[in-house]
Amino acid sequence: MALRWVDVAASGEVPHDGHRVFEVDGRFIAVYDVGGERYAIEDVCTHDGNALSDGPVEGHEVICPRHGARFCLRTGAALTPPAYEPVPTFPVESRDGRLVIGIE
Secondary structure, eight states: OOOEEEEEEEGGGSOTTOEEEEEETTEEEEEEEETTEEEEEESOOTTTOOOGGGSOEETTEEEOTTTOOEEETTTOOBOSTTOOSOOOEEOEEEETTEEEEEEO
């Protein structure tokens, strides 16, 4: 299936080494900036459904604020229990000063 690119915001709306959450087609997608690289993951812990964006980021990992599960921002992989299922990830790009996310 081809990707559909969705314009979500101006590129500058995700701060350097910060994040912002966008709603796209009824899904909440967190876009993280880590050292100038952008990563987009679904904003949900696969262990309990909590928002991951409420948790801290260490390097390329986001930590669920409820039970401490860690997820890779690059791949969505669950890195530590109690989560075992990955979080969906999405391609994210800056085009003509706009932030776009690829949705299947």
